[in-house]
Amino acid sequence: KRIVLFASGSGSNAEKIAEYFADNTDVEISLIVSNNPKAGVIERARRGFGQRLHIPVLLFDRTTFYNTSRITQLLLNQNIDLIVLAGFMWLMPSELVRAFPNKIINIHPALLPKFGGKGMYGHFVHEAVVAARETESGITIHYVNEHYDEGQIIFQARCPVATTDTPDDVARNVQVLEHEHYPRVVAEMLMMTGLANQ
Ligand code: GRF
Numbered sequence: 001k002r003i004v005l006f007a008s009g010s011g012s013n014a015e016k017i018a019e020y021f022a023d024n025t026d027v028e029i030s031l032i033v034s035n036n037p038k039a040g041v042i043e044r045a046r047r048g049f050g051q052r053l054h055i056p057v058l059l060f061d062r063t064t065f066y067n068t069s070r071i072t073q074l075l076l077n078q079n080i081d082l083i084v085l086a087g088f089m090w091l092m093p094s095e096l097v098r099a100f101p102n103k104i105i106n107i108h109p110a111l112l113p114k115f116g117g118k119g120m121y122g123h124f125v126h127e128a129v130v131a132a133r134e135t136e137s138g139i140t141i142h143y144v145n146e147h148y149d150e151g152q153i154i155f156q157a158r159c160p161v162a163t164t165d166t167p168d169d170v171a172r173n174v175q176v177l178e179h180e181h182y183p184r185v186v187a188e189m190l191m192m193t194g195l196a197n198q
Contacts, residue, residue: 001026001027001028001081001190002027002028002030002078002079002080002081002082003017003021003027003028003029003030003080003081003082003083003084003186003190004029004030004031004032004033004075004078004080004082004083004084005017005018005029005031005032005033005055005084005085005086006032006033006034006083006084006085006086006088007032007033007034007039007041007085007086007087007088008034008035008036008039008041008087008088008089009036009039009040009041009086009087009088009122010039010040010041010087011039011040011041011042011043011044011045011086011087012040012175012178012179013086013087013107013178013179013182014032014041014044014045014049014086014087015041015044015049015050016178016179016182016183017029017084017086017182017183017186018049018051018053018055019049019050019051019183020183020184020186020187021183021187022049022051022053027187027190029053029055030055030056030078030080031055031056031057031058031078031080032045032055032056032057032058033057033058033059033060033071034057034058034059034060034088035059035060035061035062035065035088035090036059037059039087041087042057042059045057058074062090065090065093066093069095071096072093072095072096072099075096075099075100076099080100080103081103081190081193082103082104082105082186082189082190083096083100083103083104083105083144084105084186085104085105085106085107085144086107086182088106089121091146091147091148092104092144092145092146093146094146097144097145097146102143104143104144104151105141105142105143105144105154105185105186105189106141106142106143106144106149106151107139107140107141107178107182108120108125108139108140108141108142108149109122109125109126109137109139109171109174109175109178110125110126110128110129110137110138110139110140110174111136111137111138111139111140111156111158112140112142112149112153112156113149113150114134115128115129115132115137116140116148116149116150117148117149118148120148120149123167123171126167126168126170126171126174127167129161129167129170130161130165130166130167130170133163134161135160135161136158136159136160136161137158137159137161137170137173137174138156138157138158138159138174138177139155139156139157139174139177139178139181139182140153140155140156141153141154141155141156141181141182141185142154154185154189155181155185157177157180157181158177159173159174159176159177161173
């Protein structure tokens with residue numbers, strides 16, 4: 001019922017999720033948390049995600065995230081049901097993972113277990129996919145643990161990669177899949193655990 005979004009990028013996925021749930025009274029996006037004050041997602045949140053949504057934004061730094069319990073305590077206090085990472089690059093501290101078992105999910109812009117791990121984010125992923133002459137790429141939505149991109153896979157969707165595709169082309173095709181599937185998978189996660197009806 002209550003979601004928190006962790007986002008430190010442009011925020012296009014956060015926006016799609018906000019749009020998707022804008023009219024759903026059962027699901028509330030309680031908070032956006034971000035470690036990047038210059039992130040596009042903050043400007044999008046300020047504009048109400050084009051939906052007149054007033055979602056508070058919490059900015060924090062590395063020390064607060066890893067050396068204090070502040071974020072974990074805040075999310076526990078707010079009775080958050082699902083933590084959705086949408087363009088958030090830092091590893092989750094173990095305390096947070098333990099406090100929210102199977103309640104943290106992430107989207108990765110490739111077909112894990114390939115092209116995951118440290119340093120595999122943003123454009124680097126698509127460059128690696130093209131360099132490896134892959135014939136397909138896609139998205140992976142997975143549970144989050146304390147290691148990069150290793151949690152159990154929940155959902156994947158694929159798109160072809162042509163021999164002439166540039167990393168930008170792959171990025172565009174993958175982003176279409178992200179926007180198409182992530183909000184729906186988030187909704188299904190909430191339903192599956194019976195959380196949307198509590
Ligand atoms: C997405 O490609 C997501 O897969 C990755 O970070 C990117 C975030 O993009 N984890 P945006 O900020 O949602 O536009």
